Amino acid sequence: xxxxxxxxxxxxxxxxxxxxxxxxxxxxxxxxxxxxxxxxxxxxxxxxxxxxxxxxxxxxxxxxxxxxxxxxxxxxxxxxxxxxxxxxxxxxxxxxxxxxxxxxxxxxxxxxxxxxxxxxxxxxxxxxxxxxxxxxxxxxxxxxxxxxxxxxxxxxxxxxxx
Amino acid sequence: xxxxxxxxxxxxxxxxxxxxxxxxxxxxxxxxxxxxxxxxxxxxxxxxxxxxxxxxxxxxxxxxxxxxxxxxxxxxxxxxxxxxxxxxxxxxxxxxxxxxxxxxxxxxxxxxxxxxxxxxxxxxxxxxxxxxxxxxxxxxxxxxxxxxxxxxxxxxxxxxxxxxxxxxxxxxxxxxxxxxxxxxxxxxxxxxxxxxxxxxxxxxxxxxxxxxxxxxxxxxxxxxxxxxxxxxxxxxxxxxxxxxxxxxxxxxxxxxxxxxxxxxxxxxxxxxxxxxxxxxxxxxxxxxxxxxxxxxxxxxxxxxxxxxxxxxxxxxxxxxxxxxxxxxxxxxxxxxxxxxxxxxxxxxxxxxxxxx
Numbered sequence: 001x002x003x004x005x006x007x008x009x010x011x012x013x014x015x016x017x018x019x020x021x022x023x024x025x026x027x028x029x030x031x032x033x034x035x036x037x038x039x040x041x042x043x044x045x046x047x048x049x050x051x052x053x054x055x056x057x058x059x060x061x062x063x064x065x066x067x068x069x070x071x072x073x074x075x076x077x078x079x080x081x082x083x084x085x086x087x088x089x090x091x092x093x094x095x096x097x098x099x100x101x102x103x104x105x106x107x108x109x110x111x112x113x114x115x116x117x118x119x120x121x122x123x124x125x126x127x128x129x130x131x132x133x134x135x136x137x138x139x140x141x142x143x144x145x146x147x148x149x150x151x152x153x154x155x156x157x158x159x160x161x162x
Numbered sequence: 163x164x165x166x167x168x169x170x171x172x173x174x175x176x177x178x179x180x181x182x183x184x185x186x187x188x189x190x191x192x193x194x195x196x197x198x199x200x201x202x203x204x205x206x207x208x209x210x211x212x213x214x215x216x217x218x219x220x221x222x223x224x225x226x227x228x229x230x231x232x233x234x235x236x237x238x239x240x241x242x243x244x245x246x247x248x249x250x251x252x253x254x255x256x257x258x259x260x261x262x263x264x265x266x267x268x269x270x271x272x273x274x275x276x277x278x279x280x281x282x283x284x285x286x287x288x289x290x291x292x293x294x295x296x297x298x299x300x301x302x303x304x305x306x307x308x309x310x311x312x313x314x315x316x317x318x319x320x321x322x323x324x325x326x327x328x329x330x331x332x333x334x335x336x337x338x339x340x341x342x343x344x345x346x347x348x349x350x351x352x353x354x355x356x357x358x359x360x361x362x363x364x365x366x367x368x369x370x371x372x373x374x375x376x377x378x379x380x381x382x383x384x385x386x387x388x389x390x391x392x393x394x395x396x397x398x399x400x401x402x403x404x405x406x407x408x409x410x411x412x413x414x415x416x417x418x419x420x421x422x423x424x425x426x427x428x429x430x431x432x433x434x435x436x437x438x439x440x441x442x443x444x445x446x447x448x449x450x451x452x453x454x455x456x457x458x459x460x461x462x463x464x465x466x467x468x469x470x471x472x473x474x475x476x477x478x479x480x481x482x483x484x485x486x487x488x489x490x491x492x493x494x495x496x497x498x499x500x501x502x503x504x505x506x507x508x509x510x511x512x513x514x515x516x517x518x
Binding site for chain 1: 199200281311314316317318321331387388391393
Protein backbone atom coordinates (compact mmCIF):
# COMPACT_ATOMS: atom_id res chain seq x y z
CA UNK A 1 0.00 0.00 0.00
CA UNK A 2 1.42 3.41 -0.90
CA UNK A 3 0.99 6.78 0.77
CA UNK A 4 -2.23 8.67 -0.19
CA UNK A 5 -0.41 12.00 -0.06
CA UNK A 6 2.91 11.63 -1.88
CA UNK A 7 1.85 8.50 -3.82
CA UNK A 8 5.49 7.31 -3.80
CA UNK A 9 6.55 5.98 -0.40
CA UNK A 10 5.04 2.94 1.24
CA UNK A 11 2.35 3.77 3.80
CA UNK A 12 3.15 2.95 7.40
CA UNK A 13 0.50 5.02 9.21
CA UNK A 14 -3.14 3.98 8.79
CA UNK A 15 -5.80 6.34 10.08
CA UNK A 16 -9.51 5.86 10.53
CA UNK A 17 -11.84 8.57 11.70
CA UNK A 18 -15.61 8.82 11.93
CA UNK A 19 -16.80 12.12 10.52
CA UNK A 20 -20.52 12.79 10.65
CA UNK A 21 -21.26 9.08 10.70
CA UNK A 22 -19.05 8.29 7.67
CA UNK A 23 -15.88 6.33 8.15
CA UNK A 24 -12.84 7.93 6.49
CA UNK A 25 -9.61 6.04 5.97
CA UNK A 26 -6.26 7.38 4.97
CA UNK A 27 -2.85 5.78 4.63
CA UNK A 28 0.33 7.78 5.03
CA UNK A 29 4.06 7.27 4.81
CA UNK A 30 6.34 8.19 7.69
CA UNK A 31 7.45 11.59 6.37
CA UNK A 32 3.99 12.71 5.18
CA UNK A 33 2.46 11.73 8.52
CA UNK A 34 5.01 13.87 10.34
CA UNK A 35 4.47 16.76 7.99
CA UNK A 36 0.72 16.62 8.55
CA UNK A 37 1.20 16.46 12.29
CA UNK A 38 -0.34 13.00 12.64
CA UNK A 39 2.00 12.13 15.48
CA UNK A 40 0.30 14.77 17.59
CA UNK A 41 -3.23 13.44 18.00
CA UNK A 42 -4.56 16.64 19.60
CA UNK A 43 -3.63 18.87 16.71
CA UNK A 44 -4.72 16.52 13.99
CA UNK A 45 -8.05 15.97 12.36
CA UNK A 46 -8.51 13.75 9.35
CA UNK A 47 -11.02 16.22 7.96
CA UNK A 48 -8.39 18.96 7.91
CA UNK A 49 -5.93 16.64 6.25
CA UNK A 50 -8.43 15.66 3.60
CA UNK A 51 -9.29 19.30 3.03
CA UNK A 52 -5.61 20.07 2.63
CA UNK A 53 -5.22 17.33 0.08
CA UNK A 54 -7.94 18.76 -2.12
CA UNK A 55 -9.78 15.46 -2.42
CA UNK A 56 -12.90 17.26 -3.52
CA UNK A 57 -15.11 14.22 -3.72
CA UNK A 58 -14.57 13.32 -0.12
CA UNK A 59 -14.62 16.90 1.03
CA UNK A 60 -18.11 17.39 -0.30
CA UNK A 61 -19.33 14.68 2.02
CA UNK A 62 -17.95 16.48 5.04
CA UNK A 63 -20.32 18.79 6.88
CA UNK A 64 -19.49 22.49 6.65
CA UNK A 65 -17.71 23.74 9.78
CA UNK A 66 -20.50 24.40 12.20
CA UNK A 67 -20.59 27.84 13.79
CA UNK A 68 -22.62 28.68 16.85
CA UNK A 69 -25.20 31.15 15.47
CA UNK A 70 -25.05 33.22 18.66
CA UNK A 71 -21.31 33.55 19.30
CA UNK A 72 -19.54 32.18 16.19
CA UNK A 73 -17.70 29.48 18.13
CA UNK A 74 -16.62 26.33 16.23
CA UNK A 75 -15.96 22.75 17.20
CA UNK A 76 -12.28 23.29 16.47
CA UNK A 77 -12.23 26.03 19.10
CA UNK A 78 -13.75 23.59 21.57
CA UNK A 79 -11.11 20.96 20.80
CA UNK A 80 -8.43 23.56 21.36
CA UNK A 81 -9.65 25.01 24.65
CA UNK A 82 -12.01 22.46 26.20
CA UNK A 83 -14.37 25.37 26.87
CA UNK A 84 -17.45 26.49 24.97
CA UNK A 85 -18.20 29.92 23.51
CA UNK A 86 -21.61 30.65 25.03
CA UNK A 87 -24.59 28.86 26.55
CA UNK A 88 -26.16 28.36 23.11
CA UNK A 89 -23.13 26.29 22.05
CA UNK A 90 -24.68 23.45 24.08
CA UNK A 91 -27.49 23.31 21.52
CA UNK A 92 -25.29 23.91 18.48
CA UNK A 93 -22.85 21.13 19.37
CA UNK A 94 -25.27 18.89 21.24
CA UNK A 95 -24.31 15.76 19.28
CA UNK A 96 -20.64 16.04 20.18
CA UNK A 97 -21.36 17.10 23.74
CA UNK A 98 -23.97 14.45 24.56
CA UNK A 99 -21.51 11.55 24.73
CA UNK A 100 -18.89 13.68 26.43
CA UNK A 101 -21.31 14.80 29.14
CA UNK A 102 -22.62 11.28 29.59
CA UNK A 103 -19.08 10.02 30.15
CA UNK A 104 -18.08 12.69 32.65
CA UNK A 105 -21.18 12.92 34.86
CA UNK A 106 -23.38 10.72 37.03
CA UNK A 107 -26.43 11.26 34.86
CA UNK A 108 -27.66 13.22 31.87
CA UNK A 109 -30.69 14.92 33.42
CA UNK A 110 -30.33 17.88 35.77
CA UNK A 111 -32.22 17.24 39.00
CA UNK A 112 -30.89 20.08 41.15
CA UNK A 113 -31.84 23.69 41.68
CA UNK A 114 -33.99 25.43 39.07
CA UNK A 115 -34.12 29.24 38.80
CA UNK A 116 -37.54 30.57 39.78
CA UNK A 117 -38.26 31.98 36.35
CA UNK A 118 -37.62 28.56 34.79
CA UNK A 119 -39.58 26.65 37.40
CA UNK A 120 -42.67 28.56 36.21
CA UNK A 121 -41.82 27.46 32.66
CA UNK A 122 -41.27 23.90 33.81
CA UNK A 123 -44.67 23.83 35.51
CA UNK A 124 -46.18 25.07 32.26
CA UNK A 125 -44.35 22.38 30.26
CA UNK A 126 -45.68 19.71 32.63
CA UNK A 127 -49.21 21.08 32.26
CA UNK A 128 -48.86 21.18 28.46
CA UNK A 129 -47.72 17.57 28.35
CA UNK A 130 -50.66 16.55 30.48
CA UNK A 131 -53.14 18.43 28.26
CA UNK A 132 -51.65 16.88 25.11
CA UNK A 133 -52.08 13.45 26.64
CA UNK A 134 -55.74 14.21 27.39
CA UNK A 135 -56.16 15.53 23.86
CA UNK A 136 -54.84 12.26 22.38
CA UNK A 137 -57.24 10.32 24.58
CA UNK A 138 -60.18 12.52 23.62
CA UNK A 139 -59.40 12.13 19.90
CA UNK A 140 -59.08 8.36 20.15
CA UNK A 141 -62.40 8.26 22.05
CA UNK A 142 -63.89 10.46 19.31
CA UNK A 143 -64.90 12.98 21.97
CA UNK A 144 -64.42 15.96 19.67
CA UNK A 145 -66.00 18.55 21.92
CA UNK A 146 -63.52 17.87 24.74
CA UNK A 147 -60.72 17.69 22.17
CA UNK A 148 -61.61 21.15 20.83
CA UNK A 149 -61.61 22.61 24.35
CA UNK A 150 -58.28 20.98 25.13
CA UNK A 151 -56.78 22.27 21.89
CA UNK A 152 -57.82 25.83 22.78
CA UNK A 153 -56.30 25.52 26.23
CA UNK A 154 -53.03 24.20 24.78
CA UNK A 155 -52.87 27.08 22.31
CA UNK A 156 -53.46 29.57 25.10
CA UNK A 157 -50.62 28.10 27.18
CA UNK A 158 -48.25 28.00 24.22
CA UNK A 159 -48.97 31.65 23.48
CA UNK A 160 -48.26 32.55 27.12
CA UNK A 161 -44.89 30.88 26.90
CA UNK A 162 -43.91 32.72 23.75
CA UNK B 163 -13.36 48.45 51.85
CA UNK B 164 -9.66 48.73 50.96
CA UNK B 165 -7.37 45.76 50.53
CA UNK B 166 -5.39 46.76 53.66
CA UNK B 167 -8.54 46.53 55.77
CA UNK B 168 -9.40 43.18 54.21
CA UNK B 169 -5.95 41.74 54.83
CA UNK B 170 -5.68 43.02 58.41
CA UNK B 171 -7.76 40.04 59.53
CA UNK B 172 -7.19 36.42 58.57
CA UNK B 173 -10.81 35.76 57.58
CA UNK B 174 -13.37 33.85 59.58
CA UNK B 175 -12.25 30.37 58.54
CA UNK B 176 -8.84 30.79 60.19
CA UNK B 177 -9.57 33.24 63.01
CA UNK B 178 -9.94 32.44 66.69
CA UNK B 179 -13.73 32.34 66.78
CA UNK B 180 -15.77 29.82 64.88
CA UNK B 181 -16.35 26.12 65.07
CA UNK B 182 -12.93 24.60 64.44
CA UNK B 183 -12.56 20.94 63.63
CA UNK B 184 -9.31 19.08 64.39
CA UNK B 185 -9.16 17.52 60.91
CA UNK B 186 -11.38 19.52 58.57
CA UNK B 187 -9.86 23.00 58.35
CA UNK B 188 -12.48 24.55 56.08
CA UNK B 189 -15.59 23.82 54.03
CA UNK B 190 -16.05 25.49 50.69
CA UNK B 191 -18.85 25.53 48.11
CA UNK B 192 -18.75 27.36 44.82
CA UNK B 193 -21.42 27.82 42.19
CA UNK B 194 -20.81 28.62 38.52
CA UNK B 195 -23.38 30.76 36.71
CA UNK B 196 -23.53 32.53 33.35
CA UNK B 197 -25.73 35.10 31.72
CA UNK B 198 -27.89 33.78 28.91
CA UNK B 199 -27.12 34.90 25.35
CA UNK B 200 -23.69 36.28 26.25
CA UNK B 201 -20.35 34.74 25.27
CA UNK B 202 -18.46 33.07 28.12
CA UNK B 203 -15.51 35.14 29.46
CA UNK B 204 -12.87 33.08 27.64
CA UNK B 205 -14.56 33.70 24.27
CA UNK B 206 -15.96 37.20 24.86
CA UNK B 207 -14.27 40.26 23.42
CA UNK B 208 -12.89 42.77 25.91
CA UNK B 209 -15.81 45.15 25.28
CA UNK B 210 -18.28 42.32 25.91
CA UNK B 211 -16.52 41.31 29.12
CA UNK B 212 -16.72 44.89 30.34
CA UNK B 213 -20.43 45.01 29.51
CA UNK B 214 -21.02 41.74 31.37
CA UNK B 215 -19.03 43.06 34.33
CA UNK B 216 -21.07 46.25 34.36
CA UNK B 217 -24.26 44.22 34.40
CA UNK B 218 -23.24 41.82 37.16
CA UNK B 219 -21.00 43.75 39.58
CA UNK B 220 -23.58 46.36 40.72
CA UNK B 221 -26.10 43.57 41.43
CA UNK B 222 -23.54 41.78 43.61
CA UNK B 223 -22.51 44.95 45.45
CA UNK B 224 -26.07 45.82 46.52
CA UNK B 225 -26.69 42.44 48.17
CA UNK B 226 -27.23 42.91 51.93
CA UNK B 227 -24.54 40.24 52.58
CA UNK B 228 -22.10 42.35 50.62
CA UNK B 229 -22.44 45.62 52.52
CA UNK B 230 -19.01 47.08 53.30
CA UNK B 231 -17.47 44.59 50.92
CA UNK B 232 -14.13 44.64 49.16
CA UNK B 233 -14.88 45.16 45.48
CA UNK B 234 -12.13 45.55 42.89
CA UNK B 235 -11.52 45.03 39.24
CA UNK B 236 -8.60 42.71 38.65
CA UNK B 237 -6.69 45.31 36.62
CA UNK B 238 -6.73 47.60 39.68
CA UNK B 239 -4.86 45.06 41.80
CA UNK B 240 -1.10 44.49 41.82
CA UNK B 241 0.33 41.04 41.11
CA UNK B 242 1.18 40.64 44.82
CA UNK B 243 -2.29 41.66 45.95
CA UNK B 244 -3.87 39.14 43.59
CA UNK B 245 -1.53 36.43 44.83
CA UNK B 246 -2.40 37.25 48.45
CA UNK B 247 -6.06 36.67 47.59
CA UNK B 248 -5.14 33.35 45.97
CA UNK B 249 -3.25 32.30 49.11
CA UNK B 250 -6.40 33.08 51.10
CA UNK B 251 -8.50 31.00 48.71
CA UNK B 252 -10.57 34.10 47.93
CA UNK B 253 -9.84 34.03 44.22
CA UNK B 254 -8.67 31.17 42.01
CA UNK B 255 -5.24 31.04 40.41
CA UNK B 256 -6.99 31.35 37.07
CA UNK B 257 -8.80 34.51 38.20
CA UNK B 258 -5.53 36.06 39.39
CA UNK B 259 -4.30 35.92 35.78
CA UNK B 260 -7.23 38.10 34.66
CA UNK B 261 -7.14 41.86 34.21
CA UNK B 262 -9.49 44.30 32.51
CA UNK B 263 -13.10 43.14 32.55
CA UNK B 264 -12.84 40.86 35.57
CA UNK B 265 -13.59 41.66 39.20
CA UNK B 266 -13.96 40.21 42.66
CA UNK B 267 -16.34 41.17 45.47
CA UNK B 268 -15.51 39.83 48.94
CA UNK B 269 -17.55 40.36 52.12
CA UNK B 270 -15.81 41.76 55.18
CA UNK B 271 -15.83 38.42 57.06
CA UNK B 272 -14.15 36.83 53.98
CA UNK B 273 -16.72 34.06 53.96
CA UNK B 274 -18.16 35.04 50.58
CA UNK B 275 -16.23 35.73 47.43
CA UNK B 276 -17.91 36.51 44.13
CA UNK B 277 -15.66 36.36 41.08
CA UNK B 278 -16.94 38.06 37.95
CA UNK B 279 -15.64 36.85 34.58
CA UNK B 280 -13.44 34.03 35.77
CA UNK B 281 -13.97 30.96 33.57
CA UNK B 282 -17.70 31.63 33.95
CA UNK B 283 -19.44 34.98 34.26
CA UNK B 284 -20.02 34.27 37.92
CA UNK B 285 -18.10 32.06 40.31
CA UNK B 286 -19.63 32.45 43.74
CA UNK B 287 -17.93 30.89 46.73
CA UNK B 288 -18.65 30.48 50.41
CA UNK B 289 -15.87 29.35 52.74
CA UNK B 290 -16.34 28.59 56.43
CA UNK B 291 -14.18 27.07 59.11
CA UNK B 292 -14.59 23.49 60.24
CA UNK B 293 -16.78 20.79 58.77
CA UNK B 294 -20.20 22.02 57.69
CA UNK B 295 -20.81 21.72 53.97
CA UNK B 296 -24.65 21.97 54.15
CA UNK B 297 -24.49 25.30 55.97
CA UNK B 298 -21.75 26.55 53.65
CA UNK B 299 -23.93 25.62 50.68
CA UNK B 300 -26.87 27.53 52.17
CA UNK B 301 -24.73 30.68 52.43
CA UNK B 302 -23.94 30.70 48.74
CA UNK B 303 -27.35 29.35 47.68
CA UNK B 304 -28.98 32.44 49.21
CA UNK B 305 -26.69 34.71 47.20
CA UNK B 306 -27.53 32.76 44.04
CA UNK B 307 -31.28 33.00 44.69
CA UNK B 308 -31.08 36.75 45.20
CA UNK B 309 -28.99 37.25 42.08
CA UNK B 310 -31.19 35.09 39.84
CA UNK B 311 -34.13 37.45 40.43
CA UNK B 312 -32.05 40.25 38.85
CA UNK B 313 -29.94 38.39 36.29
CA UNK B 314 -31.01 36.02 33.53
CA UNK B 315 -28.88 32.92 34.11
CA UNK B 316 -28.25 30.46 31.28
CA UNK B 317 -30.25 27.36 32.18
CA UNK B 318 -31.50 24.32 30.32
CA UNK B 319 -34.25 21.98 31.53
CA UNK B 320 -32.14 18.96 30.74
CA UNK B 321 -28.57 20.13 31.37
CA UNK B 322 -29.24 22.55 34.21
CA UNK B 323 -26.95 25.56 34.61
CA UNK B 324 -24.84 25.97 31.47
CA UNK B 325 -21.15 26.57 32.09
CA UNK B 326 -18.10 27.34 29.95
CA UNK B 327 -16.69 23.89 30.68
CA UNK B 328 -18.99 20.87 30.32
CA UNK B 329 -17.45 19.40 33.50
CA UNK B 330 -19.39 21.95 35.57
CA UNK B 331 -22.75 21.75 33.82
CA UNK B 332 -25.84 20.86 35.87
CA UNK B 333 -25.63 22.21 39.40
CA UNK B 334 -22.47 24.19 38.60
CA UNK B 335 -21.50 23.27 42.14
CA UNK B 336 -18.13 22.25 43.48
CA UNK B 337 -18.15 21.46 47.18
CA UNK B 338 -14.84 20.83 48.87
CA UNK B 339 -13.27 20.36 52.26
CA UNK B 340 -9.69 21.09 53.22
CA UNK B 341 -8.54 18.21 55.38
CA UNK B 342 -5.40 17.83 57.47
CA UNK B 343 -4.21 14.21 57.38
CA UNK B 344 -0.78 13.95 59.06
CA UNK B 345 -1.66 10.63 60.69
CA UNK B 346 -2.35 8.96 57.35
CA UNK B 347 0.80 10.49 55.87
CA UNK B 348 3.04 9.46 58.79
CA UNK B 349 1.65 5.91 58.77
CA UNK B 350 2.10 5.76 54.98
CA UNK B 351 -1.53 5.01 54.27
CA UNK B 352 -2.21 8.23 52.40
CA UNK B 353 -1.67 7.00 48.83
CA UNK B 354 -4.00 4.09 49.35
CA UNK B 355 -6.66 6.38 50.84
CA UNK B 356 -6.31 8.99 48.08
CA UNK B 357 -6.60 6.31 45.41
CA UNK B 358 -9.75 4.82 46.88
CA UNK B 359 -11.38 8.25 47.18
CA UNK B 360 -10.49 8.99 43.55
CA UNK B 361 -12.03 5.70 42.49
CA UNK B 362 -15.47 6.64 43.78
CA UNK B 363 -15.60 9.77 41.68
CA UNK B 364 -14.31 12.35 44.12
CA UNK B 365 -11.14 14.35 43.65
CA UNK B 366 -8.31 14.73 46.15
CA UNK B 367 -6.01 17.61 45.35
CA UNK B 368 -3.23 19.68 46.86
CA UNK B 369 -3.59 22.82 48.91
CA UNK B 370 -4.32 25.19 46.04
CA UNK B 371 -6.48 22.95 43.91
CA UNK B 372 -5.97 21.28 40.60
CA UNK B 373 -2.39 20.49 39.71
CA UNK B 374 -0.91 21.68 42.99
CA UNK B 375 1.25 19.72 45.35
CA UNK B 376 -0.02 18.45 48.66
CA UNK B 377 1.94 20.44 51.25
CA UNK B 378 1.66 20.54 55.00
CA UNK B 379 -0.38 17.31 54.92
CA UNK B 380 -3.31 19.37 53.64
CA UNK B 381 -5.63 17.95 51.00
CA UNK B 382 -8.78 19.09 49.29
CA UNK B 383 -11.57 16.63 48.73
CA UNK B 384 -14.26 17.64 46.27
CA UNK B 385 -16.99 16.32 43.98
CA UNK B 386 -16.00 15.65 40.36
CA UNK B 387 -19.45 15.42 38.80
CA UNK B 388 -22.14 18.08 38.73
CA UNK B 389 -24.94 16.62 36.59
CA UNK B 390 -27.48 13.94 37.52
CA UNK B 391 -27.62 14.53 41.26
CA UNK B 392 -29.24 17.22 43.39
CA UNK B 393 -26.97 19.59 45.32
CA UNK B 394 -27.76 17.97 48.67
CA UNK B 395 -27.14 14.48 47.25
CA UNK B 396 -23.68 15.56 46.11
CA UNK B 397 -22.98 17.08 49.51
CA UNK B 398 -24.28 13.95 51.27
CA UNK B 399 -21.98 11.74 49.26
CA UNK B 400 -19.02 14.01 49.93
CA UNK B 401 -19.89 14.18 53.65
CA UNK B 402 -19.89 10.40 53.97
CA UNK B 403 -16.46 10.15 52.39
CA UNK B 404 -15.05 12.94 54.56
CA UNK B 405 -16.48 11.25 57.65
CA UNK B 406 -14.69 8.07 56.65
CA UNK B 407 -11.48 10.05 56.11
CA UNK B 408 -11.84 11.57 59.59
CA UNK B 409 -12.33 8.11 61.04
CA UNK B 410 -9.31 6.70 59.23
CA UNK B 411 -7.17 9.67 60.27
CA UNK B 412 -8.22 9.32 63.91
CA UNK B 413 -7.46 5.60 63.82
CA UNK B 414 -4.03 6.30 62.37
CA UNK B 415 -3.35 8.86 65.10
CA UNK B 416 -4.45 6.52 67.89
CA UNK B 417 -2.29 3.81 66.40
CA UNK B 418 0.74 6.06 66.19
CA UNK B 419 0.22 7.17 69.80
CA UNK B 420 -0.01 3.56 70.94
CA UNK B 421 2.86 2.10 68.97
CA UNK B 422 5.15 4.94 67.99
CA UNK B 423 4.68 7.60 70.64
CA UNK B 424 8.39 8.42 70.83
CA UNK B 425 8.56 8.95 67.08
CA UNK B 426 5.57 11.31 67.31
CA UNK B 427 7.08 13.25 70.23
CA UNK B 428 10.36 13.46 68.33
CA UNK B 429 8.64 14.85 65.23
CA UNK B 430 6.71 17.42 67.25
CA UNK B 431 9.78 18.45 69.25
CA UNK B 432 11.91 18.82 66.14
CA UNK B 433 9.21 20.85 64.38
CA UNK B 434 9.05 23.14 67.39
CA UNK B 435 12.83 23.41 67.48
CA UNK B 436 13.32 24.23 63.81
CA UNK B 437 10.45 26.71 63.67
CA UNK B 438 11.71 28.50 66.78
CA UNK B 439 15.39 28.56 65.95
CA UNK B 440 15.76 28.80 62.19
CA UNK B 441 16.82 31.96 60.38
CA UNK B 442 15.87 30.86 56.89
CA UNK B 443 12.98 28.58 56.00
CA UNK B 444 11.15 27.78 52.76
CA UNK B 445 7.37 27.97 52.59
CA UNK B 446 7.13 24.23 52.02
CA UNK B 447 9.24 23.39 55.08
CA UNK B 448 7.33 25.90 57.18
CA UNK B 449 3.97 24.43 56.09
CA UNK B 450 5.10 20.89 56.83
CA UNK B 451 6.44 21.77 60.29
CA UNK B 452 3.37 23.86 61.16
CA UNK B 453 1.32 20.80 60.24
CA UNK B 454 3.24 18.77 62.83
CA UNK B 455 2.63 21.45 65.49
CA UNK B 456 -1.08 21.37 64.61
CA UNK B 457 -1.01 17.62 65.10
CA UNK B 458 0.67 18.25 68.45
CA UNK B 459 -2.25 20.46 69.48
CA UNK B 460 -4.77 17.84 68.30
CA UNK B 461 -2.97 15.18 70.38
CA UNK B 462 -2.92 17.38 73.47
CA UNK B 463 0.87 18.00 73.53
CA UNK B 464 0.11 21.73 73.31
CA UNK B 465 -2.85 23.70 74.67
CA UNK B 466 -5.72 24.55 72.30
CA UNK B 467 -4.89 28.30 72.21
CA UNK B 468 -1.91 27.49 70.00
CA UNK B 469 -4.28 26.76 67.12
CA UNK B 470 -4.95 30.42 66.36
CA UNK B 471 -1.21 31.09 66.04
CA UNK B 472 -0.76 28.12 63.71
CA UNK B 473 -3.72 29.22 61.60
CA UNK B 474 -2.39 32.75 61.31
CA UNK B 475 1.07 31.48 60.35
CA UNK B 476 -0.49 29.27 57.69
CA UNK B 477 -1.23 32.48 55.79
CA UNK B 478 1.57 34.74 57.03
CA UNK B 479 4.29 32.37 55.82
CA UNK B 480 2.95 32.24 52.25
CA UNK B 481 5.19 33.98 49.67
CA UNK B 482 2.79 36.75 48.59
CA UNK B 483 1.76 37.50 52.18
CA UNK B 484 5.42 38.07 53.09
CA UNK B 485 5.91 40.15 49.97
CA UNK B 486 2.85 42.22 50.80
CA UNK B 487 3.90 42.85 54.41
CA UNK B 488 7.42 43.91 53.44
CA UNK B 489 6.02 46.27 50.77
CA UNK B 490 8.85 45.42 48.41
CA UNK B 491 9.86 42.80 45.92
CA UNK B 492 11.77 40.07 47.74
CA UNK B 493 14.04 37.45 46.25
CA UNK B 494 13.43 33.85 47.34
CA UNK B 495 16.25 33.85 49.91
CA UNK B 496 15.10 37.19 51.35
CA UNK B 497 11.62 35.74 51.69
CA UNK B 498 13.04 32.71 53.50
CA UNK B 499 14.78 35.01 56.03
CA UNK B 500 11.67 37.10 56.56
CA UNK B 501 9.56 33.94 56.91
CA UNK B 502 11.84 32.57 59.62
CA UNK B 503 11.73 35.95 61.45
CA UNK B 504 7.92 35.99 61.24
CA UNK B 505 7.61 32.44 62.53
CA UNK B 506 10.00 33.02 65.47
CA UNK B 507 8.21 36.23 66.39
CA UNK B 508 4.72 34.71 66.36
CA UNK B 509 5.77 31.51 68.14
CA UNK B 510 7.08 33.51 71.14
CA UNK B 511 3.71 33.00 72.84
CA UNK B 512 3.50 29.35 71.79
CA UNK B 513 4.06 26.95 74.72
CA UNK B 514 6.99 24.49 74.83
CA UNK B 515 6.37 20.84 74.04
CA UNK B 516 6.05 18.54 77.09
CA UNK B 517 9.21 16.89 78.39
CA UNK B 518 7.89 13.33 78.46
